[in-house]
Amino acid sequence: MVRFENISITFPDKKNPLKAVDDVSFDIRKGEIFGIVGSSGAGKSTLLRTINLLQRPTSGSVFVNGADITHLKGENLRRLRLKIGMIFQQFNLIRSKTVYENIAFALSVAGKSKDEIKTLVPEALDVVGLSDKAGAYPSNLSGGQKQRVGIARAIANRPEILLCDEPTSALDPETTESVLKLLKDINIKLGITTVIITHEMNVIKRICNRVAVMSGGKVLELDDIFNVFSSPAHEFTRGLINHTINLDLPARLKENDNNEILKIIYKGDKAEEAIISQTVRKFDVNMNILHGKIEYISDKPLGILLVRLEGKAADISRAKEYIRNNTYKIKEIDGN
Ligand SMILES: Nc1ncnc2c1ncn2[C@@H]1O[C@H](COP(=O)(O)OP(=O)(O)O)[C@@H](O)[C@H]1O
Ligand SMILES: [Mg+2]
Known part of the structure; x- marks a missing residue:
């Protein structure tokens, strides 16, 4: 749907030119x-904006639906932009226009007729649950309602791609939750390819299918979010994830110098009671749970269990082998 091929973007600067995006290639x-996560200044917005050419790459190519869009101009560029909606952290609504007029204005700029606008605006307001606010002005809406208007405006034209630049960063946690749910519903109902950039791993965890982690203009890793959350490949990613899921062990346990403490990570289709009770039944070992929790990664459960195995060395080693074969991942805690 979207393909970045060796995208680099350099901004001129008096002293040193700044490479905001550095040789990025991947597909959406x-x-x-699709989520793009990273700290402020990582180059996320700059990269996102190449999809509708609000930003042109310094080098490399962007493809949308298989066509190279990098050098589109005039009417072709206008047509590309009709396929792509965008929402922003600060909503970017026109304050002097009502909710209805904000959406109608965007549609008229996109070349829709008055009749089409009369159908499309109520339809979009219905999707975001704001039919009763058509006559309200932005100043009379809550943050969450303003972002819903932003979403209605972005999808009114029935685009194929929705770009979201920090869509929930100005919202409180509860409103964030409801806006993310709305974006997910829209993605499923309307089949819009959605790209979300955020500095919050929680947003990624909540609704994304895949994620690219960016730092210093580069993509450090890219994978299914379940894989990234359960086995982050990069130290930087671990740091981001630790804000939402703590995969590290308490320091006191790290000091343990034998191999009998295990961290077991299992996918939710394997119940933890089954792993524990079967291991204890089959082998002559005791298993004490030190810590256990389940995280939901985009509605898929991920179990994290910290256990201490007690018994004879040979029994412990057979028990470990059994656990290893019956869970997703197992790590022996050896102080690292
Ligand atoms: N138009 C611009 N001119 C000069 N520098 C820019 C411009 N846009 C972004 N930058 C710089 O590029 C880097 C990446 O910015 P940005 O893409 O906005 O990061 P992010 O969205 O990840 O916070 C930052 O150092 C930023 O200051
Ligand atoms: Mg940004």
Whole structure:
């Protein structure tokens, strides 16, 4: 659906030119919710804006639906932009226009007729649950309602791609939750390929299918979010994830110098009681749970269990082998 091929973007600067995006290549698939996460200044917005050419790459190519869009101009560029909606952290609504007029204005700029606008605006307001606010002005809406208007405006034209630049960063946690749910519903109902950039791993965890982690203009890793959350490949990613899921062990346990403490990570289709009770039944060992929790990664459960195995060395080693074969991942805690 979207393909970045060796994208670099350099901004001129008096002293040193700044490389905001540094040789980035990856694909975003049709219909998915793709997240780009990273700290402020990582180059996320700059990269995102190449998809609708609000930003042109210094080098490299961007493809949308298989076509190279990098050098589109005039009417072709206008047509590309009709396929792509965008929402922003600060909503960017026109304060002097009502909710209805904000959406109608965007549609008229996109070349829709008065009749089409009369159908499309109520339809979009219905999707975001704001039919009763058509006559309200932005100043009379809550943050969450303003972002819903932003979303209605972005999808009114029935685009194929929705770009979201920090869509929930100005919202409180509860409103964030409801806006993310709305974005997910829209993605499923309307099949819009959605790209979300955020500095919050929690947003990724909540709704994305895949994620690219960016730092210093580069993509450090890219994978299914379940894989990234359960086995982050990069130290930087671990740091981001630790804000939402703590995969590290308490320091006191790290000091343990034998191999009998295990961290077991299992996918939710394997119940933890089953792993524990079967291991204890089959082998002559005791298993004490030190810590256990389940995290939901985009509605898929991920179990994290910290256990201490007690018994004879040979029994412990057979028990470990059994656990290893019956869970997703197992790590022996050896102080690292
Ligand atoms: N138009 C611009 N001119 C000069 N520098 C820019 C411009 N846009 C972004 N930058 C710089 O590029 C880097 C990446 O910015 P940005 O893409 O906005 O990061 P992010 O969205 O990850 O916070 C930052 O150092 C930023 O200051
Ligand atoms: Mg940004």
